[in-house]
Amino acid sequence: MSGPLHFGVLVERRYLSQAQPSGLIEALGARGHSVRTIDPEATALRMDDDSWLEGLDLIVARGRSWGLLALLEWAGSRGVPTINRRAAISAVHNKADMSIALAKDRLPTPDTWFGTPSRLADTIPTSAYPLIIKLIFGDNCRGLEVVDSADALRALDWSDSVALAQCYHKTDGYDLKLYGIGDDVWAVRKPSPFNKRSDDDVEAKKSGLAETTPELADLGRRCGRLFGLDLFGVDCIETDAGVFVIEVNDYPNFTSVPDANERLADFCERRVAEVPSR
Numbered sequence: 001m002s003g004p005l006h007f008g009v010l011v012e013r014r015y016l017s018q019a020q021p022s023g024l025i026e027a028l029g030a031r032g033h034s035v036r037t038i039d040p041e042a043t044a045l046r047m048d049d050d051s052w053l054e055g056l057d058l059i060v061a062r063g064r065s066w067g068l069l070a071l072l073e074w075a076g077s078r079g080v081p082t083i084n085r086r087a088a089i090s091a092v093h094n095k096a097d098m099s100i101a102l103a104k105d106r107l108p109t110p111d112t113w114f115g116t117p118s119r120l121a122d123t124i125p126t127s128a129y130p131l132i133i134k135l136i137f138g139d140n141c142r143g144l145e146v147v148d149s150a151d152a153l154r155a156l157d158w159s160d161s162v163a164l165a166q167c168y169h170k171t172d173g174y175d176l177k178l179y180g181i182g183d184d185v186w187a188v189r190k191p192s193p194f195n196k197r198s199d200d201d202v203e204a205k206k207s208g209l210a211e212t213t214p215e216l217a218d219l220g221r222r223c224g225r226l227f228g229l230d231l232f233g234v235d236c237i238e239t240d241a242g243v244f245v246i247e248v249n250d251y252p253n254f255t256s257v258p259d260a261n262e263r264l265a266d267f268c269e270r271r272v273a274e275v276p277s278r
Contacts, residue, residue, distance in 0.1 A: 004032045004033050004034060005028075005033045005034070005057045005058070005269065005272055006033070006034045006036070006055050006056050006057050007028055007033055007034065007035045007036070007056070007057065007058050007059070007060060007268065008035075008036050008037075008038050008053075008056045008058070008059040008060070008075075008080075009021050009024070009025055009035060009036070009037050009038065009059070009060050009061075009062075010038045010040065010059055010060070010061040010062075010063070010068055010071055010072060010075075011037060011038070011039070011061070011062045011063055011068075012039075012040065012041070012062065012063030012064075012065055012068055013039060013041060014063075015062050015063060016037075018253055019253040019254070019255065019260075020062060020251065020252070020253045020254060020260075020264075021060060021062050021251070023254075023260060023261035023264070024060065024261060024264045024265060024268070025037070026261060027261040027262055027264065027265035028265050028268065031265060031269075036056070038052070038059075038071070040063070040065060040067035040068040040070075040071055041065075041067065043067070043071070050074075050078055053074075053075055053078055053080050056075075056080055057081075057272045057275075058080070058081050058082070058083065058268060058271060058272050058275075059072070059075045059080055059081070059082045059083070060082075060083045060251075060268060061082060061083070061084060061089070061251070062250075062251045064089060064093045064139065064250075069086055069089065069090065069093075072085075072086040072089070073086045081271060081272070081275045083230045083231060083251075083267075083268065083271060084228075084229050084230050084231060084232075084250050084251060085228060085230075087228060088227050088228040088229045088230075088250065089229075089250045091227045091228065092227050092229070092232075092247070092248045092249060092250055093137065093250075094136060094137065095134055095135070095136050095137070095138070095164050095247065096114050096136050096162075096164060098227075098247060098248060099112050099114065099164060101226055101227065102223075102226070102245060102248075105222070105226050107219070107222065107223065107226070107245050108219075108242060108243060108244050108245060109166075109244055109245050109246070110166050110167040110168075110169060110237075110244050110246070111128060111166070111167045112164060112165065112166045112167075113164070113165045113166075114162065114163075114164055114165075115162060115163070115165075116161060116162055116163070117133070117153055117154065117156055117158050117163055118154055120153060120163065120165050121150040121151075121153040121154045122150070124150070124153075124165060126149075126150070128167050129147070129148050129149055129150075129168075130146055130147060130148040130168040131146070131147050131148075131153065131165045131166060131167060131168055132144060132145070132146055132165070132166045132167075132168050132194070133145040133146075133147060133153065133156065133158075133163050133164070133165050134163065134164040134165075134166065135159070135160055135163065135164075136160060136162060136163070136164065139249070143159070144193075146168060146194060153165070166246070168194070169237055169239045169244065170239075171192060171237050171238060171239065172238070173191060173192055174189045174190060174191060174192055174207065174238075175189070175190050175191075175192045175235060175236065175237055175246075176188075176189055176210070176216075176236040176237065176238055176243065177189070177190055177233055177234070177235060177236070177252070177255075178212075178216060178219065178220035178223070178233065178234035178236060179220075179232075179233050179234075179252060179254050179257050180220050180221065180223075180224045180229070180231070180232045180233070180234070181230075181231055181254075181257075181260075181263050181264060181267050182230060182267055183221055184263070185212060185216070185217040185220035185221060185224075186209065186212055186254075186256075186257045186258075187209070187210040187211065187212040187213075187216050187220075188208065188209055188210060188255060188256045188257065189206065189207055189208065189210050190207055190255070191207060192237075207256075208256045209256045209257070209258070215243075216243070219234070219236075219243065219245070220232075220234050223245060223248045224248075226248075227248060229248070229250055230267070230271070231250065231251040231252075231264070231267075232248060232249065232250055232251070232252070233248070233249045233250075233252030233254075234247075234248050234249075235247050235248070235249065
């Protein structure tokens, strides 16, 4: 690296108060790089005017809004490298597409169905309940419902025409997150929003960084590569039948990952160095 680089951070406003990408922005700035924050909600551009991309060595994106995805596609089509790519974010934005890809790659997942709530209620066997019902384009736990019978599923006041239904597995009260920056993967445990741990459960695992076994690291890399993600999080649960992948997300907060901001900045610098001069 011969001198300061010029980064664009394309980010939805709802993420600006979170650990990322604020941590990355701070780390890049501390290294002497120029960082321009681009808000898709405060942007009006003529479609043949590429001046907003001028001088940028790399764009890092956090968000899934249609405005953000359009700008990310625009940057990629003009040869500006992006993290993550628009196609990679879109592949995990749609939970139905994601589930199809996970099943095709034979990754370990709970039994999952797709359809209208009424048809799901008619189709899914009683033995599969309880179920978690998900919006196709939901995120941050938005729209999640737990139902314990077909009647409860039919009675849902569902805002979409279709839904994903996934078998609910009881855990020890914690979810397992696999956070990836390129090929580097870390395992982190967090309290589950559904499987609440009782106060007297002294055997429960603690929150925070966990042992990243070779098997978990391989699972995380498989998920990242399947969707073409550079920065990713894999939501998992640990069950008696093994570790199941619940879903994959783009650019998480990397909570509890040691030196996450610096590792992210390192990755961005390496990505620029790998790209041929435009």
